[in-house]
Amino acid sequence: MSKNTDTIWHGATITRSHRERLNAHHSLVLWFTGLSGSGKSTLAHAVEEKLYQLNCRTFVLDGDNVRQGLCADLGFSMQDRSENIRRISEGAKLLVESGVIAMTAFISPFRADRQRARNIFPHGDFIEIFCEASLDVCEQRDVKGLYQRARSGEVKEFTGISSPYERPTNPELTVRTGEWPLKDCVALVIEYLKQRNILEARSKV
Numbered sequence: 059m060s061k062n063t064d065t066i067w068h069g070a071t072i073t074r075s076h077r078e079r080l081n082a083h084h085s086l087v088l089w090f091t092g093l094s095g096s097g098k099s100t101l102a103h104a105v106e107e108k109l110y111q112l113n114c115r116t117f118v119l120d121g122d123n124v125r126q127g128l129c130a131d132l133g134f135s136m137q138d139r140s141e142n143i144r145r146i147s148e149g150a151k152l153l154v155e156s157g158v159i160a161m162t163a164f165i166s167p168f169r170a171d172r173q174r175a176r177n178i179f180p181h182g183d184f185i186e187i188f189c190e191a192s193l194d195v196c197e198q199r200d201v202k203g204l205y206q207r208a209r210s211g212e213v214k215e216f217t218g219i220s221s222p223y224e225r226p227t228n229p230e231l232t233v234r235t236g237e238w239p240l241k242d243c244v245a246l247v248i249e250y251l252k253q254r255n256i257l258e259a260r261s262k263v
Contacts, residue, residue, distance in 0.1 A: 074157060080157065082258075085115075085154045085155075087151075087179065088161045088162070088247070089185060091187070092189030092191060094217060095199040095205075096190070096195075096235055096236065098164070101163075101189060101247070105247050109159060112257060114159055115158045116159045117161070119161065120163050129145055129146075136168075140171050142164070143172070144174065146164060147178055150175075167223045168222075168224055172226070187247065188233065189233055190235060191235050195236040205218075
């Protein structure tokens with residue numbers, strides 16, 4: 059998408075670093091990706107609960123919720139899915155600038171779209187988390203009946219059935235959400251953030 063040449067970026071006097079220091083932790087985006095039913099939303103919200111207990115400022119952008127508002131005008135064609143991810147990545151970037159630990163829970167099936175999302179963030183601020191679960195497990199968890207409807211042809215271009223899911227080739231984290239208890243998946247993400255010193259405030263503004 060081309061830039062609007064009639065607008066000028068306005069620099070604020072209060073910066074991301076100021077907000078991070080006030081919040082007492084770094085900000086970044088945790089980008090949860092995986093098949094429908096792999097546990098992305100469940101894990102993202104469970105991680106948020108743990109971070110809340112640690113006094114962190116957080117927000118989860120959830121796929122179904124976003125499609126009821128910000129992206130309500132989009133369908134599920136490849137073009138609309140790409141636009142959906144573009145909007146989400148820009149929204150997540152604003153949250154990161156606000157000093158928040160942003161989490162996105164979207165299938166985001168195409169590597170190119172995830173790479174474009176990564177490219178708009180400073181190096182190290184985009185953490186791709188692959189929620190790994192087999193198609194069989196995802197279908198067993200399918201409370202919406204979407205997989206069955208996709209297999210019958212009722213739902214078109216459904217990821218994993220009639221549309222591809224391109225696995226991350228080098229994610230920062232792979233979480234075996236199809237096999238591990240939720241508490242172990244949460245612990246892995248929190249431990250990663252601690253190792254990266256994300257839960258500590260910047261020393262300078």
